[in-house]
Amino acid sequence: MPAINHQILLGSRPQGEATVANFQFSEAPVPTLEALAEGHVLVRHHYLSLDPYMRGRMNESRSYAEPQPLGAVMIGGTVGEVLLSRHPKFAVGDRVVGLGGWQEYSVVDASARGAMLSKVDTTHVPLSAYLGPVGMPGVTGWYGLVQIIQPKAGETVVVSAASGAVGSVVGQLAKARGCRVVGVAGGPDKCAYVVDELGFDACVDHKAHPDPKAFYKALKDATPDGIDGYFENVGGMILDAVLLRMNAFGRIAVCGFIAGYNGEPTPLQNPALILVNRLKVEGFIVSEHPEVWPEATKELGTLVATGRMKFRESVAQGLASAPEAFLGLLKGRNFGKQLVKLI
């Protein structure tokens, strides 16, 4: 009896808000060594990464990437171990990071150009961190902060979704560069974590200030010298308020607009502020900048291995929990990096 690979497919495209009904459970046999093609590797996933970008892929319309095909396994980053290998560079037992998707096992053609499978060293860095601060979210934060915001010591940097996988990295990297760092997060627990654990100078709770004027007032109190750099994960009311606090020649790295991921547009109230304050606003997608990975992961890996980069995970147990965990992530119900543990 071959083992069973449980999978989650995109069953239908969301109309507005995504629901569990958009996902479809499926299964497939796990191949044996004899069935594995030359150059291929069988990976057993230990963790599946859940990330906001996946919501965009569920739509039919073109976002920055092709939409996720209907009936196919949901895309997603994974870490795991090599179970079977017919590729000389991968041995059974190797720990690997890849794009295995929402399933328990994946077969990767490791000999293909641009194959998404890399061995990782778990001596000092836990395996799951390669989906977080030392993986795509970490490099995302590094790129937006270091390459776009280019912070100088003494400047004020603000980051939204500050307790999340990306935001927590942005803030800690900015602190290490001598900035005043202010987070925006939802709820007192996340805000306390951002200040007390991650070492931010302040955190504004957008749930405690749900209307734009109150939020602006709280942000103003936390940024007495204005804002020089902003790392955008959210959009909507938060971006409007930040724009009103930006100093001349400020930089905004646009990484996410989670406020609008369900399809409703979230207008920017006063784009003329881009001119008034001579701002630079730049959208980016980390996968288009592979050249920074070595430098970024070297810094991030060192910080994690030495305990100077803190991170927190929300772990859902078992593949079947992935849809609910993902929908919770879109609503900010996670606390830190959202993972699904598969073993």
Place this chain on the structure above:
Amino acid sequence: MPAINHQILLGSRPQGEATVANFQFSEAPVPTLEALAEGHVLVRHHYLSLDPYMRGRMNESRSYAEPQPLGAVMIGGTVGEVLLSRHPKFAVGDRVVGLGGWQEYSVVDASARGAMLSKVDTTHVPLSAYLGPVGMPGVTGWYGLVQIIQPKAGETVVVSAASGAVGSVVGQLAKARGCRVVGVAGGPDKCAYVVDELGFDACVDHKAHPDPKAFYKALKDATPDGIDGYFENVGGMILDAVLLRMNAFGRIAVCGFIAGYNGEPTPLQNPALILVNRLKVEGFIVSEHPEVWPEATKELGTLVATGRMKFRESVAQGLASAPEAFLGLLKGRNFGKQLVKLI
């Protein structure tokens, strides 16, 4: 009897739309040589420049510059001739460009650090062009195009207010760099001028397509390969439509938001497109980039002197016509660079 210097002061700040009642006429004596301090120069203005940025200065709120003080002569660029000089670098009869304001004469301390008075050569370039294509508007267009948009041959560049002092320069410089150039202008005459005289590839008449869907459709037809660079003078509906046509890695130089200069905010409908298309959006003010003036004015001056850069002027006669001409400019009633001829 000393000559009289007629002046226009800011009498009151606009509530919403500016009106002629916001301006106040005044007069002052013109100094004699004996009354002129050492290092000072008396200039008689031939032309006053009217520019959209002046509207921002009339407001009390901080824009990118200090507000224009109430009761003071309105700020403005001027060209003219030296009538009296107590500075060794300026001789009677010299043609000069400066910031003389809305008045017939000005006294400039030419020995002050950063004094705004420069001699100009009118052998091959007409004096008024130093307020247009070879002056602040020309360098504005040059900076936004060359430094921010950085166009490559074969790319599509769009510019709003295309028949204006800035837009006409942007488009002609982009054509010279091998781009497909599409203007946006108001009315069939301006559009015909942009295509037939200035050599743009196409021009979209926003007055013929006043609703956003129709305008988007017309813009789409004129930009079959999408848009790589956009030079923004206007904001509002035009910017929303352009964002929907931007290609990945497009650049937007934000020079003006004339649609919102009367105080009503003009929201940007879908800022998430900055992320989706990985755009770079940058606001700028040319006066903060004096380092580009030599290179920019060299190219612009050569193009004007050799007839390869076309430009058009709307000339109002006499200082008293300035308020009405300025209000018309804000409504797009001018056609080309708006000047007031003072002699």
